[in-house]
Amino acid sequence: MALNEELELVYHQLRSELNHTYVQTILPEPTIDRDKLAIYYLLFRHQETKESAAACAKSVMVAEIGLDTHESMTIEKQVDKDLIKKRQLTVLSGDFYSALYYYSLARQSKLEVVKWVAQAIQSFNVRKCSFFYSTSHLGWAEIIESVKKIESALVEKIACQLGLIHAVPLLNDFFLIKRLIFEKKSQAELGQLSYFSQKLVDGVENVSDKLDQEIKHKVACLSMALDQSAKHSGMFPQVVNYLHARLITLAEGFEERTY
Amino acid sequence: MTLSRIYMEQKKNLKIVEKQLESVLWAPHPILNEASLDLLKAGGKRIRPLLTLLCAQYGDPSRKAVIDSAVMLELIHMASLVHDDVVDDSNLRRGKPTVKAQWDNRVAMYSGDFIFAKAIELISDLENHEIHRSISRVIRDLSLGEIDQIKELYNWKQNLRVYLRRIKRKTALLMALSCQIGALAAGCPSKVGIKLYYFGYYLGMSYQITDDILDFVGTNKQLGKPAGGDLRNGNITLPTFFALNKYGMRNAIRNVLESSSTDQGQWDTVIQEIRDSGAIQDSERLSDNYLRKSREILDQLPQLSTARSLKEIADYIGTRNY
Known part of the structure; x- marks a missing residue:
């Protein structure tokens, strides 16, 4: 199978794994950055079989999507019921995706990757805080x-x-x-x-x-x-x-x- | 043995858990750091770490993995509380401003994600695939339970199974996990872990039903908000379910839910009628059934002092009034 075909397959598998019937009636389908997914796949392919690289790449991508989902959180007060529900599901679907990365890696017994992603998520949140709540002018x-x-x-x-x-x-x-x-x-x-x-x-x-x-x-x-x-x-x-x-x-x- | 005695017996270990929580929660950004430590200082019953520590006594409780597991479970619970406060738009928790109230929703998202990642990092050192499969499944189901709750808001037609599945995912699974992980981290065989899992599961079901009852019968002072808050927010819990389906209150409840009434008097009347209907007693009976099952599980385990402590916790769940 050519690389493009492999990547296409991984992309479609991930799309289907992210599917949550109810969430997607309220929120748009999460965006998958195909470039990030491809890079993860290529990085893991250095050490892993196709199947294992695909599983790891999808898991890390799910973690990214969890963070991206929370990034769309609004901070202003909401009174409209539909907007409130959207906000609630933004929090919860982000949590669901964050849980999913650990779930899928644990099933692959890829505990070292679990640790790397957990550490990277911490760095991401620290960097985000530094960006939005910097004590000095940037x-x-x-x-x-x-x-x-x-x-x-x-x-x-x-x-x-x-x-x-x-x-x-x-x-x-x-x-x-x-x-x-x-x-x-x-x-x-x-x-x-x-x-x-x-x-x-x-x-x-x-x-x-x-x-x-x-x-x-x-x-x-x-x-x-x-x-x-x-x-x-x-x-x-x-x-x-x-x-x-x-x-x-x-x-x-x-x-x-x-x- | 009383609950406070159990806490006293585990005081040393709970102190270690508290210290480790403090050290794990350190963050290299002042806001993240403050938000995380404020959560820690706000306290809580620490029921999950307590269950882990107790269940570990069926094996070797001195293993490092036991404390790590207890800390991890409390971190997951804390992370979920920070995000829950955004979902519920709550400004106060345990009488103190929530992270979202003190800063904003964004900081709450970052803090919750940060704490959750800390929990996963901590436990990732544990080379036990069975434990990881259990934890990750429970965490996934926990988030599915929260999504279910939003899905079923204002749905007065939902059946009992839907309610039970929701509270299982929302509360019982994490208690089940706390017990199972305690045993597995202490080196107990899987079958002991499974028994303790079910003990925690039944206990958790009863715990959440009791919470749902207290939301109706608690005083404003105990609850920190008007009684019936769940129903006012469209959340159909067990007392409402019985009132709808057994005590002929379908029209009254349906009317307030569908009209999204802002007339507090109308809500107060319906809530009082639910209290008086017998729905609370029915809910208590179901809660007691779960507690009975949890005690039966303990009877199948060696009758150490641990079993007595766990039974005491079950008794506390059954009688707590706050």
């Missing part, structure tokens, strides 16, 4: 650095634990670029930023231009770094090739504003 560069750390909290941990520490800077930059493009897209489509909106809107001017510059700069840097990595044979070639191909698509989409 400048643009610090915001970008914070976002990079948040976006890669889990993938960085998994890569390090699997001995692929050299892949970490590439993964960090790739997922940062993805997030920045997503923010740019949200801004273009909705007239607002989604995730770090409060930080950016309150403290930074010309956000749109800054995002453009940042994306272009990061794409150029990552492109060079991937070229360099590709020259070193044996250095996680599948991960590098995957990132390379996806970066080209992302960058083209960004330039043409087709995202």
